[in-house]
Amino acid sequence: MSVIPQDILDTEYLGQEKEVNKIEPLVSVVTTTYNQEKYIGECLDSILMQKTNFPVELIIGEDGSSDLTREICMEYADRNPDKIRLFLRTPKQKMEVRGRKTFHYNFFNSIKNSRGRYCAICEGDDFWTDVNKLQYQVDFLERNEQFSLHYHQCEVVNEGMTNKRSYQSVQEPKSFRLEHTLHKKQGITLSIMFRKHEVDFDEFESLIRVCDVGDWPLELSLLHHGRMGYLDPRQMGTYRRNPGGVTVSEKTNRIRFLESRLDVMSRLKEISSEKEKEMIDRILGLIELELLLNRPRSIGKTLQGVSQLGRYYLSGNSDLKRSDLHFTARKIVNRMAHRLKRKYT
DSSP, X not given: OOOOOHHHHTOOTTOSOSGGGGSOOSEEEEEEESSOTTTHHHHHHHHHTOOOSSOEEEEEEEOXXXXXXXXXXXXXXXXXXXXXXXXXXXXXXXXXXXXXXXXXXXXXXXXXXXXXXXXXXXXXXXXXXXXXXXXXXXXXXXXXXXEXXXXXXXXXXXXXXXXXXXXXXXXXXXXXXXXXXXXXXXXXXXXXXXXXXXXXXXXXXXXXXXXXXXXXHHHHHHXXXXXXXXXXXXXXXXXXXXXXXXXXXXXXXHHHHHHHHHHHHHHHHHTSOHHHHHHHHHHHHHHHHHHHHHSXXXXXXXXXXXXXXXXXXXXXXXXXXXXHHHXXXXXXXXXXXXXXXXXXX
């Protein structure tokens, strides 16, 4: 694993003698941005409007935009030297995942640059809607040491703000562990607050280097080794789903998405306990099962794979039959059978 040079990590716009560098922040807010000139101002304003009884620093990682995003970030940093630490990334500062350049370097190092006990994230095209969001989350984590991270409910909108819905149908608070996150990411990035000291950055970097998205490896790292997360129904932010976003792009290539999950699970298994490895093996089987459905291959090989994996995951094991994994496996097998019947009969 490559070591990131400290001089790159410590390079800040306007240097290190700014007022913000003289405080000891309880919370660091991390904002990464690229080509978001239409949205970045609203994002930064929603962070700067936060009302807290503790010091906050805002880390902005600007990833070499070709529009006016960089200039806007510099203007905000010029006006707020007591609050903002701006890092201007270069085109060479990229992390590759399976031969494709990603924004992971900026995301990973912006978090690493932070100094707070707690860290919150709001990406450049999202924004917060509650001025007490940070205070609310800090108060919760201070009272509840058993949780590594806190998510809250968010509104999802399209680019024109004309189609609005809740991110998840969460009516009551709920806690979750690693086994839930292995199956599905539990919260949305703009709503997270986590304990920074509980991030194993070697482990985090190991996972992010094989994943198409950056936030899921962070969640996995925080919940690894038995810790818990919390999902709160209080709505305090807005997630902008736009046609050029990463989420839309990853869904246009289901195979790449599944292969990325397979790589992450395989890497996580290498650093897990025996109990965790058993859970991860089940997830790996489910991913392989769905890859059988999506990859072009002969009908014989597909049916053989369905038969082998289906027998394992739909076995009589009572613990497995009660689990979400069993339900998911049955759903995938049924869907595969339906598609195969439609295609070959």
